[in-house]
Amino acid sequence: MARNTFDQDETLEQGFNMYHVRRLYDYMRPYLKPIIWCMFLMVISSLLGLLGPYIIKIALDDLIPAKDLTGLCIATIAFILSLIGISWIMKNRLITMGRVGQDILIDMRHDLFVNLQKLPFTYYDNRPHGKILVRVVNYINSLSDLLSNGFVNLVADIFSIILTMVFMFVLDTRLALVSLIGVPILMSIMYPLKALQRKAHQKLSTKQSNMNAYVSESINGMRVTQAFAHEEESMRVNEHVCEEYSNAWLGAVKLNFLVWPIMDNVATLTVALVYFSAVFIFVDDISVGLLVAFVAYVWRFWGPITNLGNFYNTIINAMANLERIFELMDEKPTVHDCDDATELPKIEGHVEFEDVKFAYEEDEMILKGISFEAKPGERVAIVGPTGSGKTTIINLISRFYNINDGRILIDGHDISKVTLTSLRGQMGIMMQDSFIFSGTIMENIRYGRLDATDEEVIEAAKVVKAHDFIMTFENGYETVVNERGDRLSVGQRQLISFARALLANPKILILDEATSSIDSQTEVLLQQGLDELLKGRTSFVIAHRLSTIKNSDKIIYIQDGQILEMGTHDELIAKGGGYCHLYTTQYELLRA
Structure with missing residues (x-):
């Protein structure tokens, strides 16, 4: 997924190919038994449907002229039974495939969600959450009709077309050949539409993603919007985003709506040619029953072709979304267990940074060779100006990001070589954002x-x-x-x-601005409990209120990604360096 904001269109890194279809088939594979059963039922349904015109032909050409009431009754009963059989088959197909389709969607959504659990912070840092959500919910839901009806109907329609052609050629080869004239005409018209439809549906999915991203962002930021009375601006942006989605939808729908009229006109032209051939060319040996039955078969021939056109619209829309789904599913976790990762044994809490370098972006180094040691049970405070790299350091201890160079050791174990579960399972973390x-x-x-x-x-x-x-x-x-x-x-x-x-x-406790929103009175009470709780645990504390970290065993003063000072509060005050200046400035502000 491209890194962008809600108002920037996403671009696919690769286009659609048959590999996507094969992957979709992999999700269908566990349910092949009910799918094949439904396909078999649909084939029987198609066969029953094709009996109707033939029964009518027999009635018109043989039974009615012969005044065979018994034969007419039998033909009528057979016709009614075929309709009942078709209805029963359709009911069972809808129930079975509806359940199968939803089970497949559950499997796909589960795999997407599992992959989201593995992706690192960097993935979420650079992407609107609404654009992620639309893939898990909307795009997956768009596949429902394709999986519940599309593929089963596709097989049934193809079989119906073949079987109908057999019936037509059996009845009259000449008229059958006439009825096929429309096929190459249709193909020559439909093929150019393919590329246009795919682009239109890709644009539609992009605009839907943008709209979803903005709505999600607006809901999360509603307090800020109302606090600054920016509702009108928010509504204006929303109107613009919705208008772009609406225009994309209209563009896709216009192309979709071209399919049905084209197919209907070609089918009507074919029927007209059949009538013309029967009345003016082959009139001498064409009976009324044969003509009526044949025209019914022609319509039945073009009915499945029309269904295939609708299926084509469905699959074009579904595949545009499927590309986005698999793109997210293929997003590789950059922070993961290495091939030979081992379980981190029960730790004492000895943490070492050895010349650690880190950058969120390759050209902007955040940490420039950080080295320090925290012994088991020590309380380590990390202080410094905003943006100096304090939070980055504690994020690296939990390996939320991969370092660019150096090593981070816990009890002598390189954390890049142990499993994430065994590492994070022995830590307690309270982030600045309390979720x-x-x-x-x-x-x-x-x-x-x-x-x-x-x-x-x-x-x-x-x-x-x-x-x-x-x-x-x-x-x-x-x-x-x-x-x-x-x-x-x-x-x-x-x-x-x-x-x-x-x-x-935990043996290692990480507190990132844990007391930033607690009043001074509550903080005093909290500190009393923490003093007892932190005994025997290695803790890393980031706090802007320096009064809360005076009793730390070690204070690390960091600036511009480098450690400038390290020691106890008294030692750093005595040095008169950056920490002393920061502490003195804050103390004077409090006195003022």
Whole structure:
């Protein structure tokens, strides 16, 4: 997927090819038994449908002239039974293929979601989330009709065309040849439309992606929009995005609507040629029953061809979306277990950075040779100006990104050579953005360790001083909170996230601005609990309020991606360098 914003069109790195069809077939393979059964039923349905015109021919040419009432009754009953058989087959086909189609969509959506779980932070950092969401939901849903009806009907229609041609040639070879004149005419018209339709549906999927991305972004940023009274501007942009989608949709639909009239006109022309040939050329040996039956077969011949035209429209639309789906599915995780990765054993928390270099973009190095050591149980604070690389360092400890050079060791193990699960499973992380899932407060805290008891959850909440405010809610820990915890204050969300991280009982604890939204009084209470909790754990703390890190065992002052100073608070104050200046400036501001 191209890196862009909601108003930039995506471009496919590769066009559609038969490989996509083969991959779609791989998803259909586990369900071949019911699919083949439905195809067999549709073939029987086509055969039953073709009996109707032949029964009419017999009635008109033989039974009615002979006044054979018994034969007419038998023919009528046979005709009715064929209709009942067709109805029964259609009912069972719809039920079976509807279930099969949805099962295939579940499998595809699952594979997409699994791959999304593996993709690194860099993937989400550079892409509108709405453009990712549209692939998992809208584009997958667009395949429903293709999988539930398209392929089964395709086989049935092809068989019906072949069988109808057999019936026509059996009835009259001359008229059968006349009825085929329209086929090359149709192909010469339809082939040029193929490229135009594909481009139109690719553009449609792109504009739909843009619209979805903007709606998602607008919902997430609604508080900011209303706070700055920018609703009119937001609506103007939305109108523009929707208009572009509407124009793309109209362009695709116009091309789709060309298919049916073209096929209908060619079919009508063919029927007219058959009538003309029967009445003016082959009139001497063409009976009324034969003509009526043959014209019915001609319409039945062009009916499946029209269905194939509709299927063509469906597959053009589906394949335009399928290209996007497989593009996301093929996105390779850049952070993954190496081939010979081993399980990281139970750690003590000894962390070493050895000349680590890192860049989000190749031409802009963020960390320029970082080296330090954190011994088990040490509390390490990382401070420095905004954009100096503090958060990047703690993200690298959890290996959310791959480093460009150097090594990061935990208890002597290179973290690039151990499994991600065994690495991250021994860490507790509280990011600056405290994300709250929809559900109860109890469930949100238990996310840190899914097998934790209620008592353990409550104890963790008490340690971080979240228990008291939780109990002020009517349902306490069973209080339901919305996505992102909208009914909670920012400070309350941070405390819940803190309890979640602490519940994991990690050997390495990472706190990125963990107390930035907590008032000073609450912070004092929280610090009391943390002093006990952090004993025996290696912790990395980033905090702009330097008063919270004075008691750290080691303070690392970083600027422009380099460590300029390292030591205790007293040592760095005595040096009078960058940390001292930062601390003194903040202290003076607080006094003022």
